[in-house]
Amino acid sequence: MSGMHGTETTAGPVEGPVPPEETSATGEAGSNPEAMAAVVRAVEAALPPDSVVSDHIRLRTYECDGLAHYRVTPALVVLPETTEQLAAVVRACSEHGVPFVARGSGTGLSGGALPRADGVLVVTSRMRTIHEVRPEDQRAVVDPGVINLDVTHAASPRGYYYAPDPSSQQICSIGGNLAENSGGAHCLKYGFTTNHVLGAEFVTPQGDVVQLGGMAPDSPGYDLLGAVVGSEGTLGIATRTIVKLTRLPQEVRTVLAGFASTDDAGAATSAIIGAGIVPAAIEMMDALAIEAAEAATKCDYPAGAGAVLVIELDGAAVEVEHEFAEVERICQEHHAFATRVATDPAERALIWKGRKSAFAAVGRISPDYIVQDGVIPRTALPGVLRSIAELSESSGVRVANVFHAGDGNLHPLVLFDDAVEGAAEAAEEVSGAILDLCISHGGSITGEHGVGIDKAAYMPKMFSDEDLDTMQLVRCAFDPDGVANPGKVFPTPRLCGEVPGRKKGAPHPLVAAGKAEAF
């Protein structure tokens, strides 16, 4: 289940094959050689030679995304440069029944871009043009491989930025963000990718190119773009994307506050929200996470703190000034013993450095760890943190907590040493129990990392069969042949029946063999 070593920068991943029970989700190499050969011929005819990778050693560079525990060597990698090329690849896959998986920068933390051994990996890293920056329309038009932060770099000289800011924003791509509905520290106030993507050129699983949404809002018809964002590549591939640009705020102020305990820090968070303040971000780190960040970055967080809050306020200057005073007062009321305020970008960067490096920093205090991503209602925070502490104590597995406190999105880091026998299993158990805690508090199994291959097995704990079947109706509408990133998000492979009234054929061989349920 939960992935180990799940960050961009941590030490070497565990080597080894994907456990056998997961091969139905990732395919078997060479299972359909004629179909693959036909796809290779079609792709080679449509793309320049250096855009097609079939050499085994080079294929292996793409065997995992940011969740490095799962590794599968794709049968073929293609790097299209245009929507037309990308559509030609998808069309070939569709015609020959070969699965395809889209990949941006490969930073995802749930294995959403894990390749299929029997499929094609479609990498968008050569589609990196920022086509338009239009402050007068508050929009930018960008290719799917464009790096998230580059949109902000292109827009900020004109007074704008792209609001969603996943912590991998220096390397992650807009296409990957769209697929995963990526969040970030500042989504408390500004929302997620879904709130900032207004339109996209979209390649359907049949290889047709259609336009979803546009420069203007509320386009007639169902909000298909809304369904596509966050669908983890299972409905098709978005290419040229229209994103919303947000006006840079007049004032930004960042506060670091140290507390004796996570209880105090959690209560301060609730009090800030309760006072009607919507900060741009409220982030929390507990003592173990602070220790790691300190070891890695010398971020100079207050010594002896049981928890720190990083609170960022932005907006019109007078409001920020007023809210800042309120936040300071509330923190003091909740026994903050040290506060540090940043008013310029350099000081702000220093405060954020500790927080943003926290995942990787945990590598300093533990050889291996699992990055968990769960959500609870914010008011449940103190109770859930105590439960996590109890879990940790009873199991002897250390857990460092780093999270977006404002919206209840937890990122517990479950620490272990893979060299110790049974340690990985114990860590996985704790990690799974944390997800169960989230579900039992009415929360979610993922706030921003996605379901991917990592948490597909948890979906039935959060959703009923009926819920999942209904989601499958959407899948079947877009991808009746199940070629777009099959095996991700949903726990059981399902095949789409014909729409009633249309011709029904013989049962699918997978159904006949009892390997899949017909839907």
Added chain:
Amino acid sequence: MTAVGLDLGAARTALSAACGEVADGTPADAVDGVTPALVARPGSTPEVAEVLRAAAAHRLALVPRGRGTKLTWGRPPERADLVVDLSRMDAVFDHAAGDLIVETQAGTTLAEVQRTVAGAGQRLALDETVPGGSIGGTLATNASGPGRVAFGTARDLLIGVTVVRADGVVAKAGGRVVKNVAGYDLGKLVIGSFGTLAVVTEAVFRLHPLPAARSVVAAPFERPEEAQRLVQAVLQAQVVPSAVEVSWRPGGTGTVSVLLEGIEAGVEGRTATTRQLLGDASSAAAELPEGWAAHPWAGLPGRPTALKATFALSGLARVLEAARAAAADAGLDLDLRGSAGAGVLYGALATGAEPAAVARVVERLRAECTAVGGALVVLDAAPEVAAAVDAWGPVPALDLVRRVKERFDPERRLAPGRFVGGL
């Protein structure tokens, strides 16, 4: 209007077993001129499911109804054997003030939800554009008002939804937490679907704090370019407007209105800045003007034609000018109002306008909206006008739209014909 071959007696018996309140449809229950044979008033999600299973067994075409305030929007249904009235489902289940969320049934009015959450100094940041409308109807029609500049629309606020499918299956998506990427976001699909995909029975929304102070800065304009210059001046500044409205009756003087919200001292300062941006002729008021969120057709007698135009923000002047020219050439009065700061304008043409003249206005305005990245939809019109115009205009990815409809409602029994492409 009922399809031949239906056994309404048997259907009625089955519906009565599913929910206690089943009645004959009357002309007052007509959906855009189509009187249903039956009306069922289920009181809970399980009852809605029972009703829809009974309707499926008897092949009844049905139209969901919240408070019936927007039933003439969209095209008239081809058939409506049954209206599923959700007005008994009017509970606000849970207002978790500390989590800034509210969970409500679909038949609850938006106004009731606002009253409930206002007690804790909060609001659901959706304007009541049509008085008395329900949560379900607001979602089904994707109704939005001036506040969309700051808070977006239903798609930005809905975090969880419960629906009943055409086959009576109950399904949920999303949840009770603001941040959640598990599974497909079915809420996005049902928003603006005019009841053609499933019946929404419950919804969870994120809330925002009520502002301590507000002010509305207004400035007059005569020409479309002037309106665009004023709107752009505000958007490009850092005054964080909650709304940027334009209202204009071509030929007359129009108004750009900017809503500022926040703490008193902040609003005061931003009001001063906004007045500088809008010029000497601008004025400020502490209260929202009457009819702030209302459509331009509100209060007009009879059956006016209701238009919704969308455009890229920089296309405002072009759309205003096209509207002026089209109305003048057709000899019609066109009243325009809407969220220019979000790229949306609504238009009203008076009752009794010559259908062919309305059709010319629609065609011309649609061409201009399309040219600036938007669309023009005829939301509501008298039957003779509706017959003369293409209500929805070109629909992007219509094939995919159809495929989604076929999966959710293969027998075309949910509000058939009301939505795009005759779905």
